[in-house]
Structure formats: structure tokens, C-alpha cells
Amino acid sequence: MNEFARRFGSFSSGHLRVWLGGSIVLLLITAAVFAPWIAPHDPLEQDLISGLLPPFWSSDYDSTYLLGTDSLGRDLLSRLIYGARIALIVAIVAATLAAVLGTVLGLLAGYFGGLFDTTISRMVDIWMSFPPVLLSIVLVAVIGTGLHSVIIAIVVIDWTRFCRVVRAEVLVQREQDYITSAVTIGLGRWTILWREILPNVVPLLITLLTLEMGIAIIVEAILSFVGLSVSSDQATWGGLIQEGRQYVHQAWWVMTLPVLCIIASVLAFNALGDGLRSMLDPVMRR
Amino acid sequence: MNSILNIDDLHLEVRRDHIANPVLSGVDLSIKIGEIHGLVGNSGAGKSMLAKAILGILPAATRISSGVINFDGKDITRLDSKQRRHLASRHIAMIPQDPMTSLNPVRRVGKQVCDVLQLHMGMDRGKAQQETQRLLDNVQIREPKTVMRMYPFELSGGMRQRVLIAIAFSCKPELIIADEPTTALDVTVQRQILQLIKQLQMNSATALLFISHDLGVVAKICDRVSIMQSGRIVECQTAESLFDEPQHAYTQSLLETTSKYYRFDRGTNTHSETPAEHQDHA
Numbered sequence: 063m064n065e066f067a068r069r070f071g072s073f074s075s076g077h078l079r080v081w082l083g084g085s086i087v088l089l090l091i092t093a094a095v096f097a098p099w100i101a102p103h104d105p106l107e108q109d110l111i112s113g114l115l116p117p118f119w120s121s122d123y124d125s126t127y128l129l130g131t132d133s134l135g136r137d138l139l140s141r142l143i144y145g146a147r148i149a150l151i152v153a154i155v156a157a158t159l160a161a162v163l164g165t166v167l168g169l170l171a172g173y174f175g176g177l178f179d180t181t182i183s184r185m186v187d188i189w190m191s192f193p194p195v196l197l198s199i200v201l202v203a204v205i206g207t208g209l210h211s212v213i214i215a216i217v218v219i220d221w222t223r224f225c226r227v228v229r230a231e232v233l234v235q236r237e238q239d240y241i242t243s244a245v246t247i248g249l250g251r252w253t254i255l256w257r258e259i260l261p262n263v264v265p266l267l268i269t270l271l272t273l274e275m276g277i278a279i280i281v282e283a284i285l286s287f288v289g290l291s292v293s294s295d296q297a298t299w300g301g302l303i304q305e306g307r308q309y310v311h312q313a314w315w316v317m318t319l320p321v322l323c324i325i326a327s328v329l330a331f332n333a334l335g336d337g338l339r340s341m342l343d344p345v346m347r348r
Numbered sequence: 349m350n351s352i353l354n355i356d357d358l359h360l361e362v363r364r365d366h367i368a369n370p371v372l373s374g375v376d377l378s379i380k381i382g383e384i385h386g387l388v389g390n391s392g393a394g395k396s397m398l399a400k401a402i403l404g405i406l407p408a409a410t411r412i413s414s415g416v417i418n419f420d421g422k423d424i425t426r427l428d429s430k431q432r433r434h435l436a437s438r439h440i441a442m443i444p445q446d447p448m449t450s451l452n453p454v455r456r457v458g459k460q461v462c463d464v465l466q467l468h469m470g471m472d473r474g475k476a477q478q479e480t481q482r483l484l485d486n487v488q489i490r491e492p493k494t495v496m497r498m499y500p501f502e503l504s505g506g507m508r509q510r511v512l513i514a515i516a517f518s519c520k521p522e523l524i525i526a527d528e529p530t531t532a533l534d535v536t537v538q539r540q541i542l543q544l545i546k547q548l549q550m551n552s553a554t555a556l557l558f559i560s561h562d563l564g565v566v567a568k569i570c571d572r573v574s575i576m577q578s579g580r581i582v583e584c585q586t587a588e589s590l591f592d593e594p595q596h597a598y599t600q601s602l603l604e605t606t607s608k609y610y611r612f613d614r615g616t617n618t619h620s621e622t623p624a625e626h627q628d629h630a
Contacts, residue, residue, distance in 0.1 A: 239444060239446055239449040239450040240449060240450050240451055240453070242405055242444070242450075243442070243444060243450045243451070243512070243515075244452070245405055245433075246403050246405060246436070246440075246441070246442045247441075247463065247467070248433055248434065248437020248464075248467055248468065249437075249463065249467065257463075258452050258455075261452070261454045262453065262454050
């Protein structure tokens with residue numbers, strides 16, 4: 063009975079996190095994909111007379127601008143929705159590429175060891191001793207601004223996270239008895255790595271991946287905050303914060319709303335990753 | 349030639365801090381085609397290391413310094429790792445010590461059996477699945493179709509060991525090495541598994557190297573028994589003559605401790621008239 067309660071407890075909390083995180087992520091994806099249809103205004107359309115209008119809960123709110131406007135009278139809701147596009151593209155593409163790169167190197171380093179391991183591990187050490195934000199700013203400054211360079215910057219910086227964790231996990235897994243069994247059965251090294259070890263790393267990888275998506279959103283916000291992301295005529299959350307910062311005393315919501323968007327989406331990705339991990343674990347699943 | 353495996357003067361050492369410590373020092377062992385050969389010795393005698401040397405899965409720090417392992421007329425210590433893996437994996441199988449950890453936890457049981465069949469018997473997926481079902485049925489798993497779709501954690505230790513036995517016998521190897529296959533199981537399951545191994549072995553032409561530290565178990569199923577002490581085989585006899593007239597002093601002491609243990613066991617049983625009960629009433 064106690065066993066049952068424990069299992070049910072962990073089971074449902076995993077579920078809850080997946081549902082909560084998943085629905086926010088889904089909302090984000092919907093907003094990003096259908097932005098042109100959902101957004102009430104063109105995010106670039108200026109209306110200089112109605113600048114810095116407050117959101118709907120305020121008494122002098124204008125019903126055409128649900129979440130108010132920025133200093134140039136652009137609709138904040140529309141800008142947030144379009145900002146989700148950039149954030150999501152960066153989150154998914156950059157995190158996935160970083161995961162692929164880091165995982166491949168981590169698997170090789172962990173499984174084959176020797177010179178492979180030494181080279182890759184030292185590289186990771188050197189990489190991680192560099193301040194990541196500084197590195198990304200330098201990188202983008204060198205390769206030029208734009209969506210692709212933001213993605214490249216994130217991949218180049220954050221593959222080390224995956225590499226480290228995957229390597230450590232492979233070191234644990236390859237000493238397990240089932241690997242010895244696989245060797246005596248006669249499976250080749252690549253087969254063992256691909257078919258026996260990799261599936262055991264996947265739950266961990268999913269957690270890391272979703273975590274990394276949250277981090278990618280933050281890094282993109284940082285880069286667009288300092289104006290090193292996409293060109294400034296595109297709405298980004300970081301860009302919105304940067305603009306809102308100047309009027310924070312007259313119109314706090316211009317800065318606060320994109321901050322809330324970032325917090326919510328990062329939390330959602332983390333919750334989703336955490337929940338998925340416990341659901342994908344075959345011992346906890348049922 | 350009627351022996352499948354011939355080990356001649358095998359020396360094995362572990363290197364630690366540039367010092368070579370001998371693990372096996374001159375092992376001679378021959379296993380005849382189709383026999384069950386027991387290998388008995390206390391912990392640290394080198395039984396498992398010998399098994400690993402035959403299977404070619406020695407840990408990195410160990411090295412065969414001299415000697416010959418002749419399998420089916422070929423010295424497998426001289427093969428390169430690829431040839432060796434090919435030969436060993438097809439013709440020598442293993443029943444591992446701990447069934448709980450010897451199956452991949454995140455892959456379905458059926459797939460893990462299919463792997464072997466597809467690799468060595470050249471079967472396609474469909475055929476391998478049919479064969480898997482038959483193999484699982486052979487090791488007395490009820491509803492093999494359902495079990496094939498399960499993950500290892502859904503099976504008990506005994507069931508997992510049955511699956512591993514099915515894998516070991518799947519390619520009809522010439523030699524199976526069973527490294528204490530029942531130590532991780534409870535006594536009743538132990539007996540079933542032993543019977544199963546014995547029965548499967550009799551139905552095939554497979555020779556079995558049965559490693560154990562339990563003389564009672566060895567007496568039940570083995571044809572011949574080798575006794576191992578600190579890296580050497582000190583005695584090799586048929587099972588009957590070993591128990592009737594042990595030659596080596598170490599064997600005698602092993603047998604003595606075993607019988608002492610059993611006598612002690614019986615003694616405590618007869619005295620168990622639960623004095624605690626009387627105390628409770630007092």
C-alpha cells in the first residue's frame with residue numbers, strides 16, 4: 063500500500079510537471095507559429111500619439127492595445143508574440159544542435175577513452191573556463207549579427223554541458239554487466255554504443271535538452287538586449303526589455319512583460335524536461 | 349581429440365602501480381565435448397578471472413603473460429581481438445552471475461534475444477522473433493509472447509536468468525561458461541534454474557564450465573570437478589570420486605567445512621524448541 067502510494071505520488075507529480083510545462087510550451091509554439099494571425103497588430107506599426115499606453119487592468123487603457131504600447135506606440139502584445147518566434151527558433155535549433163554535437167563527442171570520449179577522451183575532456187575544460195556570456199558576445203561580434211550567428215554562438219558555447227554529462231554517464235554505463243553481456247554476445251563497439259548505451263543516456267539527454275532550451279532563450283535575450291541578435295526592426299524579448307528599460311519609471315510594464323515571458327518559458331521548459339525524465343524512466347513508468 | 353577446451357599452463361597477472369600481481373599461475377584445464385565441468389574454489393582463487401580469460405573480456409589492467417587457451421584446436425590467445433570476438437561470441441556463451449544487471453534495462457527482453465539470433469544465425473527480424481518465442485518457451489517461461497514485450501525490470505530474478513540462459517543456448521555454442529549462475533537467486537529458484545541448465549545441456553551437445561563455490565550444487569550436476577586454489581587447479585576428478593576420496597588437502601578441507609556446516613545446520617534445527625515462548629509466559 064505504501065509502495066503504491068509512493069509510486070502514485072512520484073507518478074502524478076511527473077505528470078503534473080509535464081502537463082504544466084507542456085501546455086505553456088505548446089502555447090508558446092502556437093503563438094510563434096501563428097503569430098501573423100494571432101497578433102492583433104503589426105508589431106512594427108507605430109502610433110506615435112498613443113505611446114506608452116498601459117495594459118488592460120489600468121483605468122486609462124485603450125481597448126485596441128490589450129497589453130498597452132511602447133514609446134513609439136507599437137502594440138506590446140503583438141511584439142511579445144513575434145518575440146516568441148525568435149525565442150523559440152533559437153531555443154529549439156540551438157539546443158538541438160548543441161545536444162547533437164555534445165552528445166556525439168561525449169559518447170566517443172566516454173566509450174573509447176584514451177587519447178580521444180583526453181583531447182575532448184581538456185577541450186571542454188578550457189572551454190568552460192571562459193565566461194560564456196562574454197564568449198558569445200565576442201563570437202557574435204566577430205561573425206556578425208543575425209539569427210544564425212546567435213544560434214552558432216549558443217551551440218559553440220553550450221555543447222560542453224552535454225559533452226560533460228554524457229561522458230560521465232557513458233563511463234558509468236559501460237561498466238555495467240549488461241555491456242559485458244553484449245560484448246560476450248559479440249556485438250560490435252559501435253553497435254554497443256548506439257544500441258545499448260545511447261538508450262540509457264536518453265532520459266538524461268531529454269532533461270538536459272529542455273534545460274538547454276531555457277538557457278538558449280536566456281542567451282538570446284541577453285544578446286538581443288545588447289543589440290547583438292537579429293536586426294533591431296524585429297521584435298525580440300531581449301530587445302523589448304532593452305527599450306522598456308529607458309521608460310521603466312513611466313511605464314514599468316514595457317520592461318516587465320517580456321521579463322515575465324522569459325521567466326515563464328524557461329520555467330516551462332525546465333518543468334517539462336524534469337517531468338519527461340521521470341516519465342521516460344522505464345523503472346518509474348507504468 | 350575429444351576435448352573442446354584445453355588450457356595449458358596459463359599465467360595471468362594484474363598490473364597495479366607497475367607491479368605485476370599474479371592472478372593465475374599455471375592453470376591446466378581441459379573440458380571434454382558435452383560434459384559439465386565444475387570449477388570450485390574460494391573467493392579470490394581466480395575462478396572468474398579464468399572465465400573472463402576464456403571469454404576474452406579481461407579488465408584492462410590484466411594480461412595473459414604466458415600459456416595457451418586452445419579452443420576447438422585454435423589457440424585463442426593468439427588471435428587478434430576481432431577474430432577472437434567473432435569466434436568467442438559465436439561458439440562460447442556465458443550465463444552471468446547477476447541476472448538483475450545483465451540485461452539492458454531500457455530495451456525490451458525480446459529484442460535482446462533477437463539481437464543474438466540476427467547477429468550469429470543470420471535470421472531476419474520476423475524469423476528471429478519466432479525463434480525467440482521458441483527459445484523462451486524452452487526455458488519454461490510461460491506466455492513468451494508477453495514476456496518478449498516486457499522490460500527487464502518487470503521480470504523477477506529467476507525469470508531474467510531464464511532469459512539469459514535462453515540467450516546463452518540460442519546459437520548452440522560448443523561451450524557455455526556459467527559463472528555462479530545461481531548465487532544471486534533464492535534457494536527454490538536456484539534448484540529450478542539448475543535443473544533447467546542441466547536439462548538444456550543434456551538436450552544439446554554443449555559443454556558447460558560451471559563455476560561455483562557451492563560443493564553441494566556441483567555434486568548434483570557436474571560430471572567432473574576441478575578444484576582451484578590461489579590461481580592453480582589443485583585437483584581434477586570425476587564428481588563421484590572427488591566426494592568419495594578427495595586427494596588434495598585443500599579439497600579435503602573444503603569437503604570437511606561443507607559437511608560440518610550441514611551437521612551444524614541440522615543440530616540447530618533439532619534444538620529449536622523455542623525457549624523464548626516459555627519466557628514470555630513467565
